[in-house]
Amino acid sequence: GESVGLHLPTLSVQEGDNSIINCAYSxxxxxxxxxxxxxxxxxxQFIIDIRSNMDKRQGQRVTVxxxxxxxxxxxxxxxxxxxxxxxxxxxxTWGATNKLIFGTGTxxxxxx
Amino acid sequence: EPEVTQTPSHQVTQMGQExxxxxxxxxxxxxxxxYRQILGQKVEFLVSFYNNEISEKSEIFDDQFSVExxxxxxxxxxxxxxxxxxxxxxxxxxxxxxxxxxKLFFGSGTQLSVL
Numbered sequence: 001g002e003s004v005g006l007h008l009p010t011l012s013v014q015e016g017d018n019s020i021i022n023c024a025y026s027x028x029x030x031x032x033x034x035x036x037x038x039x040x041x042x043x044x045q046f047i048i049d050i051r052s053n054m055d056k057r058q059g060q061r062v063t064v065x066x067x068x069x070x071x072x073x074x075x076x077x078x079x080x081x082x083x084x085x086x087x088x089x090x091x092x093t094w095g096a097t098n099k100l101i102f103g104t105g106t107x108x109x110x111x112x
Numbered sequence: 113e114p115e116v117t118q119t120p121s122h123q124v125t126q127m128g129q130e131x132x133x134x135x136x137x138x139x140x141x142x143x144x145x146x147y148r149q150i151l152g153q154k155v156e157f158l159v160s161f162y163n164n165e166i167s168e169k170s171e172i173f174d175d176q177f178s179v180e181x182x183x184x185x186x187x188x189x190x191x192x193x194x195x196x197x198x199x200x201x202x203x204x205x206x207x208x209x210x211x212x213x214x215k216l217f218f219g220s221g222t223q224l225s226v227l
Contacts, residue, residue, distance in 0.1 A: 034215055043116075043203050043218035044155060089155065098143060098207060099168055100216060102155040 012109045019077040021106045023090035028071060030092040034100065035064060035075045038087045047075070047088075077108075085110045114138045116219035118204050124225045125194055133189045133222045135204030144187045145205040145216060146179065148172070155203065161187065194226045 013019050025033075031052040036044035050057045050064045050073075057064050063076040073090050087107050091100040117136045125131050137144050146158040159169040161179050178190045187206075191198055201223050205216040 036218075041220070043205075043220045046215050046217065049215055091155075097168060098145070098160055098214065098216070099157045099170075100147075100155075101157070104154045 009104070010107045010109065012111060013080050015080060015082060015110055015112050017080055019075075019080045019084070019108055019110075021075045021077075021088050021090075021108065023073040023075075023103050025071050025073065025090075025092050025101075025103075027092070027094060028068075029094045030071075031095070032093045033064070033066060033073050034091045035062075035073075036089045036091060036102075037084075038089060038105070040086075044089060080108075080110050082110050082112060084108060114217075116204055116206055116217050118202075118219035118222050120222060121220065122223045122225070124227065127196055127226055128193050131191050131194055131224065133191075133202050133204075133224070135187045135189070135219055136185050137187055137204065137206030138208075138217055139185070141206035141208050141217075143167075143207045144179075144181070145207075146189045147203045147205060147218075148200040149203065149221075150200045158189075158202075191224075194224075196226050199224055199226045 034049040035047040037047050038044045048059045048062050048064050050066050055066050061078045065074045077084055085108055087105040089105045090103045093100050119134045123131055144161045147155050148158055149155045157170050159173045159179055160167045176192045180188050201221045203221045204219045207214045207216050
């Protein structure tokens with residue numbers, strides 16, 4: 001079955017620094033990847049997605065990189081702000097299913 | 113911005129009791145989902161629902177669980193006889209067309225505590 005894991009459970013960064021959150025997946029058939037942000041007491045909030053025919057996608061202050069060769073996904077946050085403090089989940093899906101498989105989450109703590 | 117809304121935000125129940133968690137998906141969405149998150153763990157898929165029937169369900173979604181779209185706006189998850197291990201945050205989600213590779217929009221969740 002699919003498993004999705006993150007390399008670091010907690011990431012602490014200084015305000016203004018860039019953050020990189022990593023995610024590994026196991027199913028080579030995975031073809032759609034999403035990063036969600038979850039603040040305390042709230043539901044997952046969509047940040048950015050990428051399809052398997054791309055290796056990079058940029059949004060506002062965020063970039064997702066996909067390396068299908070090693071089945072690795074990363075989220076880069078530029079100029080991290082205190083409001084970015086949250087748990088970040090990667091999620092993957094494949095084929096015709098809409099079932100998302102979530103990773104275990106990385107807690108991003110931004111120090112002022 | 114349209115959002116998925118869930119009620120109640122917190123639900124406390126006694127073991128063996130039935131609970132119904134309610135959700136109002138985004139109005140023009142066609143696919144609906146329930147996920148759950150046990151404290152400190154990852155978000156887990158329970159069930160997806162389209163065209164008034166279940167399209168996919170996980171092993172967690174056993175006979176104690178059921179879903180329903182009783183009218184044009186609500187989507188409910190019923191747990192018939194709650195167990196202690198059902199205690200979790202339950203998230204409803206919806207997506208526009210249900211096509212593959214489409215992002216899901218999540219509600220803020222219902223925290224279910226089974227005593």
